[in-house]
Amino acid sequence: MNTALELKNVSKSFGLVKANKNINLAVEAGSIHGIIGENGAGKSTLMNIIYGMHRADSGEIHFGGQKVDVRSSADAIEHGIGMVHQHFMLVPTFTVLENVMLGTEGGLMLRDGRGAALERLLHLSETYNLQVNPHALVSDLNVGQRQRVEIIKALKGGAKVLILDEPTGVLTPQEADQLFEILKVLRDDGVSVLLITHKLSEIMDITDTVSIMRQGEMVGHRKTSETSPQELAELMVGREVLLEVDRKPATPAEVRFSATNLGYTNAQGVLELDDINFEVRAGEILGVAGVSGNGQTQLMETLAGMRHLTSGSLNILGTEVTAADQTDPRIIRDLGVGHIPEDRHTHGLVLNFEARENMILGFHDTELAGSGTLFDYKAIQQNCEDKMAHYDVRPANPRLNAKNFSGGNQQKIVIAREFSANPGVLLVGQPTRGVDVGAIEFIHKQLLELRDAGCAILLVSVELDEIMSLSDRIMVLCGGQNVGIIDSADADRQTLGLMMAGQRQEAAA
Amino acid sequence: MSTPTPPLPRWADLILLPIINLFAAFFICGLIVLAIGENPIEAMGVMIKGAFVYSGGLGYTLFYTTNYIFTGLAVALAFHCMMFNIGGEGQALIGGLGAALASFGIGLYLPAPLAIPLAVLGAFIAGGIWGVIPGYLQAKRGSHIVITTIMFNFLAASLMVYLLAGPMLEAGQQSPQTAKLAESTLLPKMADILSPLGFDIASTPLNASFLIALGAMAVFYVLVWHTRLGFNIRSVGQNQEAAHYAGINVARTIIITMAISGGFAGLLATNEILGFNHKVVLNFTAGYGFTGIAVALMGRNHPIGIFLAALLFGALTQGGGELDFEFQSITREMVLLIQGMIILFSGALAYMFNPPLARMIAKFVAPKDPANG
Numbered sequence: 091m092n093t094a095l096e097l098k099n100v101s102k103s104f105g106l107v108k109a110n111k112n113i114n115l116a117v118e119a120g121s122i123h124g125i126i127g128e129n130g131a132g133k134s135t136l137m138n139i140i141y142g143m144h145r146a147d148s149g150e151i152h153f154g155g156q157k158v159d160v161r162s163s164a165d166a167i168e169h170g171i172g173m174v175h176q177h178f179m180l181v182p183t184f185t186v187l188e189n190v191m192l193g194t195e196g197g198l199m200l201r202d203g204r205g206a207a208l209e210r211l212l213h214l215s216e217t218y219n220l221q222v223n224p225h226a227l228v229s230d231l232n233v234g235q236r237q238r239v240e241i242i243k244a245l246k247g248g249a250k251v252l253i254l255d256e257p258t259g260v261l262t263p264q265e266a267d268q269l270f271e272i273l274k275v276l277r278d279d280g281v282s283v284l285l286i287t288h289k290l291s292e293i294m295d296i297t298d299t300v301s302i303m304r305q306g307e308m309v310g311h312r313k314t315s316e317t318s319p320q321e322l323a324e325l326m327v328g329r330e331v332l333l334e335v336d337r338k339p340a341t342p343a344e345v346r347f348s349a350t351n352l353g354y355t356n357a358q359g360v361l362e363l364d365d366i367n368f369e370v371r372a373g374e375i376l377g378v379a380g381v382s383g384n385g386q387t388q389l390m391e392t393l394a395g396m397r398h399l400t401s402g403s404l405n406i407l408g409t410e411v412t413a414a415d416q417t418d419p420r421i422i423r424d425l426g427v428g429h430i431p432e433d434r435h436t437h438g439l440v441l442n443f444e445a446r447e448n449m450i451l452g453f454h455d456t457e458l459a460g461s462g463t464l465f466d467y468k469a470i471q472q473n474c475e476d477k478m479a480h481y482d483v484r485p486a487n488p489r490l491n492a493k494n495f496s497g498g499n500q501q502k503i504v505i506a507r508e509f510s511a512n513p514g515v516l517l518v519g520q521p522t523r524g525v526d527v528g529a530i531e532f533i534h535k536q537l538l539e540l541r542d543a544g545c546a547i548l549l550v551s552v553e554l555d556e557i558m559s560l561s562d563r564i565m566v567l568c569g570g571q572n573v574g575i576i577d578s579a580d581a582d583r584q585t586l587g588l589m590m591a592g593q594r595q596e597a598a599a
Numbered sequence: 600m601s602t603p604t605p606p607l608p609r610w611a612d613l614i615l616l617p618i619i620n621l622f623a624a625f626f627i628c629g630l631i632v633l634a635i636g637e638n639p640i641e642a643m644g645v646m647i648k649g650a651f652v653y654s655g656g657l658g659y660t661l662f663y664t665t666n667y668i669f670t671g672l673a674v675a676l677a678f679h680c681m682m683f684n685i686g687g688e689g690q691a692l693i694g695g696l697g698a699a700l701a702s703f704g705i706g707l708y709l710p711a712p713l714a715i716p717l718a719v720l721g722a723f724i725a726g727g728i729w730g731v732i733p734g735y736l737q738a739k740r741g742s743h744i745v746i747t748t749i750m751f752n753f754l755a756a757s758l759m760v761y762l763l764a765g766p767m768l769e770a771g772q773q774s775p776q777t778a779k780l781a782e783s784t785l786l787p788k789m790a791d792i793l794s795p796l797g798f799d800i801a802s803t804p805l806n807a808s809f810l811i812a813l814g815a816m817a818v819f820y821v822l823v824w825h826t827r828l829g830f831n832i833r834s835v836g837q838n839q840e841a842a843h844y845a846g847i848n849v850a851r852t853i854i855i856t857m858a859i860s861g862g863f864a865g866l867l868a869t870n871e872i873l874g875f876n877h878k879v880v881l882n883f884t885a886g887y888g889f890t891g892i893a894v895a896l897m898g899r900n901h902p903i904g905i906f907l908a909a910l911l912f913g914a915l916t917q918g919g920g921e922l923d924f925e926f927q928s929i930t931r932e933m934v935l936l937i938q939g940m941i942i943l944f945s946g947a948l949a950y951m952f953n954p955p956l957a958r959m960i961a962k963f964v965a966p967k968d969p970a971n972g
Contacts, residue, residue, distance in 0.1 A: 396844060420846030437844040440837045452845030454830050464825045
């Protein structure tokens, strides 16, 4: 076998934390190699070592059969390693071409470099089907296109190994499929692709071989064709995991929450939600499906009172809310609505606050923070300890800042806070985004338990599988409009896909 | 990109790093003193003696410290809400106006135990009003707080010149200042407070306002970390979006924060006006409002840190005066230079020594690792 990249006994510690322990890894030339592991398993650290952003404490890196010393990302690029980061590193006000040139402008004047870069860019985009307009501003591109620019940047130096760190986290299913097509072309051209992910389906769909990491160690290497999602999940988590959600039929009761001709026009005058009608009953989950950016965020935030609806009305647990009412999140919350926001970093948590402070965020006016004028830190501590125990938040340290928890545990803090308030209606946005397998299982179970306890739940997710496995009914949004609501028993990927593209329910069915 | 530095232990971050920064600042200043032909060690000795040792030195130092505590707290509170309050100077000036109006208005009719709190309240409220207007403009109109507070400094200065040279000018007086404030609203000197208790200290401008400053520190601590309002303030400061999500009224929190912040700055008048000048004079704030930014920065927006930073700046102000007095070639500007250096090293370059220090500490701590892990 022709090995493109090999790691031998690579270790790396940050202070007392051993991020990587004696990692061995061999990546074959012209293959797609997946690295899978939960958040915090050490995947990103390992990739940063390969790319020269971190230096390993010990161990060797062999590239193309030769031992190399990668001291910086410039070294890595020289050795033919390219990396596409999870968070894009592009200058939004530059054009695609200018971004691609960045770092290799060549000479005093830009003219010569620009010509060469343009040629290279066109060549790459043609060879690998990376369609993008070189003269478009990056700020005008959508996420999928920006990622292509990143890939072109990574490939421009003639990379033989391409590292992609969680590339599909920000993509729609269609964009992800396009990305995978591109990766296949790259593989067939002899490039080795290292795909970092925590999504089992991606590993199974696209990779040739897969390495599994857990707690800083490599726990296994498999040929993708010879393994199963079940085995991978168990290796990742270290115990048996339930991948399928065990959902009993719902027993919906009274209507708890409804929207009538709901509309939302933003400050720029753009109609973002158009004539939405739905109702959610006690004891059922209404899923909201749609390609990301079709009004889901606006819907959630309007329902939660973070934006003001501009037409139509809502009925929340018997209280009528219209455009004339200046609602705010406080009022909606006090009506008995819980809200797991789509973006826990921006909305759900104050990352620089301790876990115990986050555990009372939004409830700090209640007795959770003490019954007197001043905060009762004993009560706050106790409240956090109890909820951490009940929702299995790890580490169970109420004094740790929220930013120091893993994604899954951060989400559990938000969930613990919102679920414990025992809401009559719950708005849930992207409950498992950036959350590891073990935590997903837990969160799904908790959601269903809450449903069975009689809560009316509205669930927004870009993961179609999640919507399909949890929801009792599914509403599909496209361009801010409600395309239709169907029973989840009648929903399959095909039907939903057509509806997400804007086809009305009758036509789709 | 190089290897990221290991995090600095908390104790080193809070104690060692500021001390190193301070020494770096003094070292550079020492070189400058050397360059103008004086002995830096000797100069340092004069400064320390002037600030702490000579009779009355400490009293003066604490008098200046009081001013820095008030303006430091003002800036720090706004910082907790991520508001950059540059307007301490103007708020303190208007605080003086408030104190004077309260004094002239009620001081003649009430005994000291009632009149003093009301005069102090006058300073707080007036400063608060001067803070709340930019706060409102920021919260409701989106006018940037940095710009508006700076403009409000000029407005306050102009207003005071107009009032002191016109409507409030003492009859028959040439220089722009008010008449003496009502006796019942004046704060007693610390020397007078302490002597009946058996402590004999030199009579200095140090007055009961120092106690108000200590009280303000306690109020600040409880407010920020132990009340719901403080939680709102810190939430808005750390993550406005999350605060909004949590149902906190962001605009209202900003307005209230700026009101209290301005109030703290206004309290400076209790020291300078009610405690020392006993009348409102022009420019009594003398830059304390601006230095308060450095005090808050150095003090890490915590009352204890602010006290220590204020003490340092107080000592520099007092010791610097001695320096000017003792040495021919060293002038008051040297003190400004030292202050500037300290601000440079502990503000702008605060983390310059962080990476090397962190690596050094990591080296000493690291050998134990294998045993633990």
